[in-house]
Each structure stands twice: as C-alpha cells, then as structure tokens.
Amino acid sequence: GDSVTQMEGPVTLSEEAFLTINCTYTATGxxxxxxxxxxxxxxxxxxxxxxxxxxxxxxKGFEATYRKxxxxxxxxxxxxxVSDSAxxxxxxxxxxxxxxxxxxxxxxx
Amino acid sequence: xAGVTQTPKFRVLKTGQSMTLLCAQDMNHEYMYWYRQDPGxxxxxxHYSVGEGTTAKxxxxxxxxxxxLKKQNFLLGLESAAPSQTSVYFCASSYSxxxxxxxxxxxxxxxxxxxxxx
Numbered sequence: 001g002d003s004v005t006q007m008e009g010p011v012t013l014s015e016e017a018f019l020t021i022n023c024t025y026t027a028t029g030x031x032x033x034x035x036x037x038x039x040x041x042x043x044x045x046x047x048x049x050x051x052x053x054x055x056x057x058x059x060k061g062f063e064a065t066y067r068k069x070x071x072x073x074x075x076x077x078x079x080x081x082v083s084d085s086a087x088x089x090x091x092x093x094x095x096x097x098x099x100x101x102x103x104x105x106x107x108x109x
Numbered sequence: 110x111a112g113v114t115q116t117p118k119f120r121v122l123k124t125g126q127s128m129t130l131l132c133a134q135d136m137n138h139e140y141m142y143w144y145r146q147d148p149g150x151x152x153x154x155x156h157y158s159v160g161e162g163t164t165a166k167x168x169x170x171x172x173x174x175x176x177x178l179k180k181q182n183f184l185l186g187l188e189s190a191a192p193s194q195t196s197v198y199f200c201a202s203s204y205s206x207x208x209x210x211x212x213x214x215x216x217x218x219x220x221x222x223x224x225x226x227x
Contacts, residue, residue, distance in 0.1 A: 004151075034215065043113070043199055043218030044152075086170075095154060097142075099151040107140060 023090035132200030
C-alpha cells in the first residue's frame with residue numbers, strides 16, 4: 001500500500017543553519033504530496049504541497065520539489081529560525097492521506 | 110471562522126469506562142476524519158466520513174465507533190476504554206478525501222484531545 005518514509009529525528013540546528021528533512025514515498029499512480037507542521041500543543045497545519053511531478057511547493061521560506069524519478073519530496077529551508085522549532089510531517093494523498101512518522105526540529109539561538 | 114474544534118482537550122479514563130469525543134467544523138466540508146497520534150508512528154486513520162449520515166473504517170478502527178448525524182459534527186466514541194487507547198486524537202476535515210480527481214485537497218486539523226486510560 002501507499003506509504004511515506006521520512007528521516008528520523010530529532011534534528012537540532014543553530015539559528016540560520018540550512019535545513020533538509022528527507023521524505024520518500026511509495027505509491028502507484030500520481031499522488032499529491034504535502035508537508036505539514038505541528039507546533040507544540042497544536043494540531044497539524046499545511047506548510048506546502050505539490051500535486052504533480054516537478055512541482056515545487058513553497059511557503060514561509062520552506063521549499064520542496066516533487067521528484068517522481070526518485071519518489072522524493074525533501075523539505076528545505078535556507079536559514080532556520082527559533083520559531084521553526086516544531087514537528088514536520090510528510091504526507092501523500094491518493095485515495096486517502098498517509099503520513100510519515102514526523103521529524104522533530106529544534107532550532108537553538 | 111473557528112475552523113475545526115475538538116472537545117474535550119484533555120481526559121483521563123479508567124479502563125472500561127466510555128466517552129465521546131466531539132469534533133465540529135464550520136467550513137462546510139463534506140469529509141471528516143479521526144486520527145490517533147502515537148510517538149514515532151505519525152498519524153493513523155481511525156474512521157472517516159464522506160458526508161452526513163455515512164462513516165467508514167480507516168486503518169485502526171477496532172475499539173472505536175463514530176457517528177455523523179450532522180454535516181458539521183463528527184463524534185468518536187470509546188465504549189470500553191483500554192490502556193492501548195492512550196493517545197492524542199485529532200479530528201480533521203476537507204473538501205474531498207483525495208479520491209480520483211481530487212487528490213490535492215488539504216486537510217484542516219483540530220487542536221487535538223489528549224486521552225489517558227489508566
């Protein structure tokens with residue numbers, strides 16, 4: 001069945017460092033891909049999405065490109081801030097939404 | 110708009126007790142979902158609904174029941190709580206489930222209910 005695998009955390013970075021969180025997926029057909037973010041004590045919020053191959057989703061300085069050839073959707077940000085500390089979930093949607101296990105990011109000043 | 114709201118925010122149950130979690134959305138979404146979130150396992154779908162009066166099983170439905178009597182509300186029931194049901198429960202809603210032709214629709218999540226079963 002469809003599934004998502006994302007890099008295990010936790011990830012700890014200093015402010016202004018470069019961030020990459022890897023995400024790969026398994027699915028037949030052409031799923032849509034998403035990154036959600038969960039801040040402490042809150043529900044998940046959509047961060048960005050891409051609906052077809054080679055699409056780039058972007059929001060708040062975060063980017064991810066839908067790579068069908070490598071079945072990947074890695075999340076990147078050039079300069080992280082303390083306020084980016086959260087748990088990040090990669091997800092795919094074809095017939096239903098499947099989530100990765102989540103990656104906890106902590107950014108230190 | 111309040112978006113998706115959940116009540117209660119926290120609850121402690123003893124084994125064997127029952128309870129109902131309430132989810133409400135004011136976005137006129139057709140689809141609603143209940144997930145549980147456990148450490149290291151992401152979110153797992155318990156039950157979902159594609160419209161008023163309809164429900165269906167998700168990935169981990171055992172021990173739970175649901176009802177969707179009104180479009181804006183989706184209730185999750187635990188008839189006889191077990192320690193394995195200790196988790197954080199999230200409700201979500203969307204315009205579509207992601208089925209054929211509509212896979213780009215995002216889900217909107219509530220703030221969660223933290224349930225502990227002792």
